[in-house]
Amino acid sequence: MSGDRSPPWGHTSFPDAAARGSSRLHYFLLPRHLRPVYLQIESAVSGGIMSIPVTGVRDKKEFTTVARSVFLDNPSLCQYTLDRGFSVDAMSNTYVLRITRKVERRLFAKYMDGIETQVRWYKEHTRGMNDYEKELFVHDKIARETVYDPKNDFRSIMLGPLIRNRGACLGISAAVMYILNRLGVDTATIAGTLPGQEIGHAWNLVNIDGNNYHLDVTFDSLGEGRVVHSYFNADDTMMVDAKHIWNENVACDSTRYSYYTVNNSTVNDEDDIRRLIEGGIRTNANVEMKMSRSLSRRMDHEGLLRTVSMVVGRRRDVLFNYRPTNNTYCFMIS
Numbered sequence: 001m002s003g004d005r006s007p008p009w010g011h012t013s014f015p016d017a018a019a020r021g022s023s024r025l026h027y028f029l030l031p032r033h034l035r036p037v038y039l040q041i042e043s044a045v046s047g048g049i050m051s052i053p054v055t056g057v058r059d060k061k062e063f064t065t066v067a068r069s070v071f072l073d074n075p076s077l078c079q080y081t082l083d084r085g086f087s088v089d090a091m092s093n094t095y096v097l098r099i100t101r102k103v104e105r106r107l108f109a110k111y112m113d114g115i116e117t118q119v120r121w122y123k124e125h126t127r128g129m130n131d132y133e134k135e136l137f138v139h140d141k142i143a144r145e146t147v148y149d150p151k152n153d154f155r156s157i158m159l160g161p162l163i164r165n166r167g168a169c170l171g172i173s174a175a176v177m178y179i180l181n182r183l184g185v186d187t188a189t190i191a192g193t194l195p196g197q198e199i200g201h202a203w204n205l206v207n208i209d210g211n212n213y214h215l216d217v218t219f220d221s222l223g224e225g226r227v228v229h230s231y232f233n234a235d236d237t238m239m240v241d242a243k244h245i246w247n248e249n250v251a252c253d254s255t256r257y258s259y260y261t262v263n264n265s266t267v268n269d270e271d272d273i274r275r276l277i278e279g280g281i282r283t284n285a286n287v288e289m290k291m292s293r294s295l296s297r298r299m300d301h302e303g304l305l306r307t308v309s310m311v312v313g314r315r316r317d318v319l320f321n322y323r324p325t326n327n328t329y330c331f332m333i334s
Helices: 015-020 025-029 032-046 060-073 105-125 131-145 159-164 169-182 236-241 270-283 293-298 301-312
Strands: 051-054 086-089 094-098 187-194 197-208 211-215 221-223 232-234 287-291 318-323 328-333
Touching: 015 169, 025 032, 025 060, 025 187, 032 051, 032 060, 060 086, 060 094, 060 187, 105 131, 105 159, 105 169, 131 169, 131 197, 131 221, 131 232, 159 169, 169 187, 169 197, 211 236, 270 287, 270 301, 270 328, 287 293, 301 318, 301 328
Parallel strands: none
Antiparallel strands: 051 094, 086 094, 187 197, 197 211, 211 232, 287 328, 318 328
8 A cells, every 4th residue: 555546635746735634635626726725825824824815716605615625624723713704805806814713822832742742652553554554543543532522612623632532523533634644644524414413524535545435433433432443444335325415526436445345344145244253252352244235135134133143142242333324233242
């Protein structure tokens, strides 16, 4: 898994991004006439300018799209917020972006020193790993140690998970993005929605060996240190089945590095189910599996549980987590 197949928005095209824990996905997705505006805003915000006059945008929608793109691509700009919005000079067609400081300067520097210590720790513990293994290591650690907390004041920025071990989906995605990019793994944040959730939902886009994958660490954290991999390197089809909605036009059509492909844990028949459960009993490990589409047409949820029960027998207890939207299971056998 070398870097020679980096995506057009990745580190090969933008080598400075990795050092900042940033991405260029949303920059790359902008119309070409808006890219200079993006770079202008990014440079100004990075320099701590609090009032930024912007030309080159045609309307409010373009302006807000560019400003949003800058902050999605740059999690380390989280000391600032767009809460003050913007004003418009109609005569000159100039928009003025007004930012405020969310975190006091010296306190933010202290937080970033702590995060830099974490980056060094991650680099030490992932030395010699390929990109998939680095991604899995970061996924599991952040999912295991982060408490979902939508009321924390750092919930939507990377400081929540990385400093307080608390956060909501956008903050968790920003933290994952920052750490993985610092480890050299091309990673971006996607801000989409779920049906019926007005606040929306965020997750990551990861590029492994030239292919894009979805990564939803928030949904893979069950709380109390329990982690599953239902949304680890999922393709578009799996995310659509799981009711995720997003606008970023980037194809995720490979299953090569899906967790279930790498671990040979997509089950197509009863023999596959028995093989995985018997392996879990032998190794005293949790068993994760995904029902194939063909099996789900022949066997329902209750049928799979009956098969598992027959293999396990009465001498052991079985707890399980089931995701009906994508037919994934995690069995905890004791």
